[in-house]
Amino acid sequence: MTDFHDDHGRSDGPAADIPPRRSFLARLGAIIVGTLAGLIPVGAGAAALLDPLRRGSRDTGMVRVTRLSALPVDGSPKKFTVQADRTDAWSTYADTPIGAVYLRRSDDAVIALNVVCPHAGCFVRLLADEGRFGCPCHNSSFDLDGEVNNASSPSPRAMDALAVEIRNGDEVWVRFQHFLPGRDEKVPV
Ligand code: FES
Incomplete structure (x- = not known):
């Protein structure tokens, strides 16, 4: 070509x-x-x-709350502030209050209940004279184990029980968590 x-x-x-x-x-x-x-x-x-x-919403894991000797031996609940390192969007704050729990001795075990009401998130009060917990917002009522004890209570579930470990003989450690309010089941947030 x-x-x-x-x-x-x-x-x-x-x-x-x-x-x-x-x-x-x-x-x-x-x-x-x-x-x-x-x-x-x-x-x-x-x-x-x-x-x-x-x-920001991650589980804090186990947190040391108090000593076993600080809990009434008669099984009366006692309220404790929970402190831990808290992380928000871009900062970490050491040893900061992140919530509160009721602790009570039950034989050799310890029961931990988040103070937040499962109905809509108000703070449940200990009504020691009446031997129960009560929520001031909509009158949910719970027994000392945190179970709903009044049929007219609007709370859809018992107070939120938290995992507890006794470490080093008398240290009370709690896995502090929050759960979605208004649900029948516990959904961690
Ligand atoms: S928030 Fe507790 S009863 Fe409604």
Whole structure:
């Protein structure tokens, strides 16, 4: 096949058109790849920046609340503030109040109840003279084990019991958690 050339010796066949087009496509491809490569670290950085927002609601795990000797031996409930390191969106606060529990001795065991009412989140009070807990907001009533003891109580479940461990002989450790109000079952938040 004959190859044609102009006065300057340039070829005018199909081969003369391809290199510029390939060059353009190659540049376009490089731009796209470069842009995508640049977006990956931006996405990773944004995820790292936003991650603390997801940490705020994490379980605090077991927290030392008090000593066994601080609990009445007659089984009367006693209220304790729970303190732990607390992490919000971007900061950690050491040894900060994060809630409260009622603790009571039951034989050799300890029962821990979150003070927050499972109905709508008010703080349940100990009505020692009446031998029960009562919520001032809508009159839910609970026995000293935290069970609903009045059919007219609007609370859909018992007070939220928390896991307890006795460590080192007399340290009372509690797994402090909150649960969604208004549900029949305990759903941790
Ligand atoms: S919040 Fe306790 S009874 Fe409604």
